[in-house]
Amino acid sequence: MNRQSRERRPSHDDFRHEAFEALASTNSECLARARAGDPGNLWITAARQTGGRGRRGRPWVSEPGNLYASLLLVDVAPLERLSSLPLAVAVAVHDAVRAVLPLDAPALDIKWPNDILIGRRKTCGILLEGEGLPGGRHALVVGIGVNVKAKPDDAAYPVTSLSEHGTSVSPEELFARLYAAMADALALWDRGEGIAAVVERWRRLACGVGEKITVNLPDRSISGHFCGIDDKGMLMLDTGGASPLAIAAGDVFFQKTE
Numbered sequence: 001m002n003r004q005s006r007e008r009r010p011s012h013d014d015f016r017h018e019a020f021e022a023l024a025s026t027n028s029e030c031l032a033r034a035r036a037g038d039p040g041n042l043w044i045t046a047a048r049q050t051g052g053r054g055r056r057g058r059p060w061v062s063e064p065g066n067l068y069a070s071l072l073l074v075d076v077a078p079l080e081r082l083s084s085l086p087l088a089v090a091v092a093v094h095d096a097v098r099a100v101l102p103l104d105a106p107a108l109d110i111k112w113p114n115d116i117l118i119g120r121r122k123t124c125g126i127l128l129e130g131e132g133l134p135g136g137r138h139a140l141v142v143g144i145g146v147n148v149k150a151k152p153d154d155a156a157y158p159v160t161s162l163s164e165h166g167t168s169v170s171p172e173e174l175f176a177r178l179y180a181a182m183a184d185a186l187a188l189w190d191r192g193e194g195i196a197a198v199v200e201r202w203r204r205l206a207c208g209v210g211e212k213i214t215v216n217l218p219d220r221s222i223s224g225h226f227c228g229i230d231d232k233g234m235l236m237l238d239t240g241g242a243s244p245l246a247i248a249a250g251d252v253f254f255q256k257t258e
């Protein structure tokens, strides 16, 4: 791919897709392809994973029937603009799930930064992993797991699946929606130049603004009121101080309101 094609907005035809019956992890396969010189814009899907990974090193149970998909992006944007990419990914997954969910299903929302919830229960997890490559290039893998038919029974947070809400979509059909929605979201994101448009869409789809939340950081937890996100996509948390705290990464938990 030459410099010019890397710098224009992607269209649906710019992406390739390889489907597997089983892989350890679609994210690992994407990273291996990047190390072997793949130019990126490659989707890898698997019907099941034997070593699916979640955030913070947690396993992601990956039985057949759910969607396991990863997108390899190489030199997708300058590194300082990558922090807004999770929001664009959330918008894409929300669009794909919206298209297959019955109209009378509970609310479909995004929880900061990019969990997709149905009726406040997690139905999709997204794991972004990056790695430097020889020659100064940079690989970024967007891994997406959607509970289509099954959900984990030992999760530490409320979970659901699409099938619980009357959707009979196959992982393949949902992937076709995701493929198109991601191309559109990446075009809107425009290598990070379109962050304002992405933030605006994200704000319309998010839940919990104004509510009391706890944010788990690697070394501590902070509670406060969720004020929304700033123009860079950082979570703004009102902890009672003079101005809200801006948080770049963490796990959000909603608290029950009286």
Ligand code: BTN
Pocket: 024, 025, 026, 027, 028, 049, 051, 052, 053, 054, 055, 056, 058, 060, 067, 068, 069, 070, 124, 125, 126, 127, 143, 144, 145, 146
């Ligand atoms: C989370 O913990 O919320 C993120 C879960 C991400 C799981 C997906 S499934 C497809 C891809 N391959 C992996 O090993 N993980 C991601």
